[in-house]
Amino acid sequence: MEGGYTGRYLAVDLAxxxxxxxxxxxxxxxxxxxxxxFGVAMLRGHITKDPFSPDMPLIIATGPLVGTPSPTSGxxxxxxxxxxxxxxxxxxxxxxxxxxxxxxxxxxxxxTGTSPxxxxxxxxxxxxxxxPAHELAGLSTGEVMKHxxxxxxxxxxxxxGERFVSFASIVFDGHYLAGRGGLGAVMGAKHLKxxxxxxxxxxxxxxxxxxxxxxxxxxRLLRATPAIFGEFGLSxxxxxxxxxxxxxxxxxxxxNFRQSFFPDSGKYSGYxxxxxxxxxxxxxxxxxxxxxxxxxxGEVIPEFETASxxxxxxxxxxxxxxxxxxxxxxxxxxxxxxxxxxxxCYSEIQGRSFxxxxxxxxxxxxxxxxxxxxxxxxxxxxxxxxxxxxxxxxTVKGLELPAYDPRGAYGMALAYATSNRGACHLRAYPISYxxxxxxxxxxRFSFEGKARMVKISEDMNAVIDSxxxxxxxxxxxxxEEYAEVxxxxxxxSHDVQSLLAIGERIWDIEREMNRMNGFTWKxxxxxxxxxxxxxxxxxxxxxxxxxxxxxxxxxxxYYRIRGYEESTE
Amino acid sequence: xxxxLNKYLRKxxxxxxxxxxxIAFLGIDDQVFIAGGLLDKKPLLREPLLEVTERMNIxxxxxxxxxxxxxxIIDELLHWGRTGNGLLLxxxxxxxxxxxxxxxxxxxxxxxxxxxxxxxxxxxVESMGGIVTYxxxxxxxxxxxxxxxCFSLFVKYFHDHLKYLKExxxxxxxxxxxxxxxxxxxxxxxxxDRRGIDYSPLESEDVHKAIVAAGKLLVEKGLVDSYFGNIxxxxxxxxxxxxxxxxxxELEDAIDEVPMDGSSSVxxxxxxxxxxxxxxxxxxxxxxxxxxxxxxxVIGSMLCERDCDDPDLCYRGCPEEREICxxxxxxxxVGAGPYGIVNTVPRALESTxxxxxxGHGIFTAGEDSFRMPFMKMMExxxxxxxxxFRQVDAFHQKx
Ligand SMILES: [Zn+2]
Numbered sequence: 004m005e006g007g008y009t010g011r012y013l014a015v016d017l018a019x020x021x022x023x024x025x026x027x028x029x030x031x032x033x034x035x036x037x038x039x040x041f042g043v044a045m046l047r048g049h050i051t052k053d054p055f056s057p058d059m060p061l062i063i064a065t066g067p068l069v070g071t072p073s074p075t076s077g078x079x080x081x082x083x084x085x086x087x088x089x090x091x092x093x094x095x096x097x098x099x100x101x102x103x104x105x106x107x108x109x110x111x112x113x114x115t116g117t118s119p120x121x122x123x124x125x126x127x128x129x130x131x132x133x134x135p136a137h138e139l140a141g142l143s144t145g146e147v148m149k150h151x152x153x154x155x156x157x158x159x160x161x162x163x164g165e166r167f168v169s170f171a172s173i174v175f176d177g178h179y180l181a182g183r184g185g186l187g188a189v190m191g192a193k194h195l196k197x198x199x200x201x202x203x204x205x206x207x208x209x210x211x212x213x214x215x216x217x218x219x220x221x222x223r224l225l226r227a228t229p230a231i232f233g234e235f236g237l238s239x240x241x242x243x244x245x246x247x248x249x250x251x252x253x254x255x256x257x258x259n260f261r262q263s264f265f266p267d268s269g270k271y272s273g274y275x276x277x278x279x280x281x282x283x284x285x286x287x288x289x290x291x292x293x294x295x296x297x298x299x300x301g302e303v304i305p306e307f308e309t310a311s312x313x314x315x316x317x318x319x320x321x322x323x324x325x326x327x328x329x330x331x332x333x334x335x336x337x338x339x340x341x342x343x344x345x346x347x348c349y350s351e352i353q354g355r356s357f358x359x360x361x362x363x364x365x366x367x368x369x370x371x372x373x374x375x376x377x378x379x380x381x382x383x384x385x386x387x388x389x390x391x392x393x394x395x396x397x398t399v400k401g402l403e404l405p406a407y408d409p410r411g412a413y414g415m416a417l418a419y420a421t422s423n424r425g426a427c428h429l430r431a432y433p434i435s436y437x438x439x440x441x442x443x444x445x446x447r448f449s450f451e452g453k454a455r456m457v458k459i460s461e462d463m464n465a466v467i468d469s470x471x472x473x474x475x476x477x478x479x480x481x482x483e484e485y486a487e488v489x490x491x492x493x494x495x496s497h498d499v500q501s502l503l504a505i506g507e508r509i510w511d512i513e514r515e516m517n518r519m520n521g522f523t524w525k526x527x528x529x530x531x532x533x534x535x536x537x538x539x540x541x542x543x544x545x546x547x548x549x550x551x552x553x554x555x556x557x558x559x560x561y562y563r564i565r566g567y568e569e570s571t572e
Numbered sequence: 573x574x575x576x577l578n579k580y581l582r583k584x585x586x587x588x589x590x591x592x593x594x595i596a597f598l599g600i601d602d603q604v605f606i607a608g609g610l611l612d613k614k615p616l617l618r619e620p621l622l623e624v625t626e627r628m629n630i631x632x633x634x635x636x637x638x639x640x641x642x643x644x645i646i647d648e649l650l651h652w653g654r655t656g657n658g659l660l661l662x663x664x665x666x667x668x669x670x671x672x673x674x675x676x677x678x679x680x681x682x683x684x685x686x687x688x689x690x691x692x693x694x695x696x697v698e699s700m701g702g703i704v705t706y707x708x709x710x711x712x713x714x715x716x717x718x719x720x721x722c723f724s725l726f727v728k729y730f731h732d733h734l735k736y737l738k739e740x741x742x743x744x745x746x747x748x749x750x751x752x753x754x755x756x757x758x759x760x761x762x763x764x765d766r767r768g769i770d771y772s773p774l775e776s777e778d779v780h781k782a783i784v785a786a787g788k789l790l791v792e793k794g795l796v797d798s799y800f801g802n803i804x805x806x807x808x809x810x811x812x813x814x815x816x817x818x819x820x821x822e823l824e825d826a827i828d829e830v831p832m833d834g835s836s837s838v839x840x841x842x843x844x845x846x847x848x849x850x851x852x853x854x855x856x857x858x859x860x861x862x863x864x865x866x867x868x869x870v871i872g873s874m875l876c877e878r879d880c881d882d883p884d885l886c887y888r889g890c891p892e893e894r895e896i897c898x899x900x901x902x903x904x905x906v907g908a909g910p911y912g913i914v915n916t917v918p919r920a921l922e923s924t925x926x927x928x929x930x931g932h933g934i935f936t937a938g939e940d941s942f943r944m945p946f947m948k949m950m951e952x953x954x955x956x957x958x959x960x961f962r963q964v965d966a967f968h969q970k971x
Contacts (some may be wrong), residue, residue, distance in 0.1 A: 081916050204586040229816065229844050235830075235837035251829075251838045271838050286843055403705060437708050440817040444826075445710050452573050455601050455631045462629075503629050560602035 005494030006209035007067035018116030022131040037066030040469035041084025050516040052084040055192035056115040064111035066471030070206035075473035077287030085184035088401040098179030107202025108433030135422035143334040158169025164191035168380040170341035213491035228479030239272030241296040242307035252413025257315040259347040259520035260282035263408040263538030265315030293529040298553030306330040311406035312343030324359035344403035400425035412437040423513040431460035454560035524569035573599040580715040590636040603808035615727035623682040632707040634714035641760040662724035690840035764793040774942040786942040787820035796864035858937035865933035866953035897955040
């Protein structure tokens with residue numbers, strides 16, 4: 004490679020407290036690009052191991068664009084096997100950590116083994132230093148961060164990860180999360196409390212001139228995209244801009260998905276949070292959009308999914324408790340979506356809704372694994388199963404659904420089902436065309452043509468996660484422009500079709516990994532509720548239950564398009 | 573998939589772009605569906621089209637041989653309208669932001685089609701006078717690219733013909749033949765028909781109904797190709813506006829309600845011209861706005877006498893003060909950027925009820941209903957067309 008990659012990666016053995024610098028294979032770059040692709044490739048041969056086994060790798064991988072002036076190139080991926088879902092699992096994360104890792108000279112890091120005691124790993128240009136971290140154990144992420152150098156980048160777990168909460172997160176640089184799937188618990192199982200990286204080297208670029216031109220092509224499209232830079236776009240309101248829209252489309256998961264409309268969501272809308280907290284923009288290294296919002300008092304403003312799930316899903320209209328819930332989840336190192344959804348599931352089983360105070364106290368119980376929190380820490384599927392009502396867990400493959408009700412967007416319904424990591428909105432993000440009308444609007448209440456749309460989108464997003472770019476950019480730009488960016492950085496000659504072929508390769512390997520762990524077509528399904536109960540109805544809008552036959556028909560088409568042999572019999 | 577293909581097949585035919593028997597519309601899901609009758613007439617085209625669908629990661633492919641006058645227009649443009657490297661380069665705004673340019677291939681060879689469509693949204697097949705487009709998410713994209721390509725070629729033909737007459741005074745050796753074909757083409761073009769229009773739905777008290785009716789009428793009268801243009805009304809602090817990527821003749825479920833004070837972000841899906849509409853309402857004079865792309869108004873806006881250093885930049889910063897039918901022409905790019913029409917259109921509408929945007933279209937505005945803005949747009953287009961042919965005829969007579 005002429006640029007983009009550092010050509011080296013780091014293999015860290017936590018049991019022996021040793022490390023080695025290895026060469027990044029050229030084939031790996033050609034066939035898997037980076038990020039999620041690297042992780043998936045490196046997990047082959049390990050995927051059937053227990054997520055908490057010392058031999059299970061935990062991988063942090065950057066992409067070829069990271070550390071270069073490419074637009075939105077500050078992202079990276081964390082990959083392992085999820086203790087929540089049992090599937091292969093990757094999280095795309097923002098912040099500065101990926102950029103620093105690249106600049107210290109590594110394309111990715113693989114952690115294996117279990118440290119005898121809690122350990123802190125410092126990555127520098129010279130290599131790895133293992134420091135005892137016994138005194139950090141039990142501390143919240145906020146407390147640990149207080150003691151860290153401001154110019155360090157870091158990833159760490161909170162008490163939840165230490166206690167194997169199956170949806171524990173890893174917190175990077177204050178508030179960038181490897182949120183979903185419990186990778187924080189995988190880190191906890193390795194007795195790895197904290198990773199820091201300090202680096203300011205340069206990443207080589209094949210052609211600065213071509214990169215400048217390709218970058219401008221992307222930027223022009225972003226400026227012309229209202230969803231990004233428009234007066235109501237992400238740059239202005241953050242992802243919370245979606246609260247009003249999803250509310251207006253009556254697909255706002257409410258009361259554990261018993262309804263799809265919550266009258267009070269205006270109390271925590273993007274506009275409301277911007278006004279109440281007087282927010283300013285912040286975001287990942289090298290990002291022009293800066294979709295993260297921070298209050299003037301330093302409050303981390305919740306993302307759309309977090310606001311909606313601690314709001315509508317739990318029938319809560321109290322803004323300050325939503326912001327506090329987000330803060331508590333970050334402090335304990337908990338995935339906000341799974342935490343909120345598991346509490347909503349518990350609430351339905353209990354037959355009553357919780358006050359804002361109860362909501363917050365349940366988060367603490369989960370983070371501490373105390374009282375009922377110990378059972379809830381296993382996730383809603385295991386908890387509801389233990390109570391004999393697994394159908395009240397709003398999950399696919401054990402992962403709790405985010406804040407787009409599938410009854411309000413059928414491509415999203417299909418994509419939740421086929422996702423390789425469980426109910427995730429970002430594997431295909433059909434919301435882009437079903438709700439945001441980008442690049443074109445499609446009928447959200449029909450499965451017509453959706454199987455192929457979802458397949459193409461899944462491949463495309465596997466490419467984006469491997470590049471490692473930001474999904475929001477693709478409301479405006481397309482892989483055409485990003486192929487040019489990639490070629491300018493690395494000297495390759497990719498086009499849209501060659502990139503999509505890589506995406507398909509990654510997807511199919513993930514699918515095969517899940518098959519090896521016993522997943523079948525029966526796991527490509529939605530909770531029963533969505534096929535039986537309507538979400539909302541008034542004289543103008545009806546959100547009916549999904550027709551199961553139409554859903555299954557779309558699923559069969561999807562398998563045929565993918566070339567999978569599943570029969571759905 | 574079959575339903576979607578048939579829907580857009582109907583639209584192609586309703587908008588006078590191509591007849592069903594001249595269309596091959598391939599939709600790819602888990603199998604390939606084909607709509608339109610072209611492959612029944614010409615079965616040999618089937619294999620190359622199927623090969624293209626296999627080689628590209630797309631969900632639809634559209635080959636259409638347009639009806640008259642587009643068929644003759646394409647013929648003419650292939651004859652004398654190409655750039656040095658053989659492609660067609662229209663200069664209107666739709667082309668600039670959307671298509672960039674329109675490549676030409678000699679025949680329906682899969683290699684050539686795949687190559688052209690890897691870089692551009694449409695390609696002209698010279699041997700049959702057809703146009704090929706595609707979609708990645710929906711057949712609607714293929715339809716929109718087709719419609720947009722035809723619009724751009726139409727504007728280019730009429731614009732270039734008058735420019736040619738002005739430059740040569742109609743005295744070069746090709747003039748005779750070109751004028752003969754021009755008269756033939758010109759006879760097939762009609763101004764918007766104002767007979768028998770029921771204006772009452774435009775005046776409906778129900779804002780939604782009024783917008784829906786206005787959208788249908790704009791498309792029916794050919795004042796906009798359906799996917800472009802936008803419509804809004806302002807009442808009680810709320811802007812009711814057509815959504816981005818909506819078809820103006822089907823706005824029933826595609827109207828956003830955007831509070832003027834910015835207190836809700838539902839406008840994230842509104843037309844990309846929302847900032848311009850909002851700024852107009854902010855000036856307090858108007859409560860109803862129509863935006864269309866009537867063809868001869870667009871053509872007229874680009875027929876500037878002034879000799880600019882870089883005519884390529886006229887669209888966003890024309891220094892000339894011009895007008896058509898008393899309506900001022902301004903410049904500006906789509907959206908709210910530094911060259912955006914949000915800076916020019918609202919200012920112009922402070923003192924008038926209509927403004928034309930260079931190479932792009934027209935905004936008309938009113939106080940009581942969509943009736944006056946609609947009539948105004950239609951009259952301006954009729955005038956622009958008459959004026960165009962008057963200018964052409966002046967050259968014909970001179971000869
Ligand atoms: Zn326009």
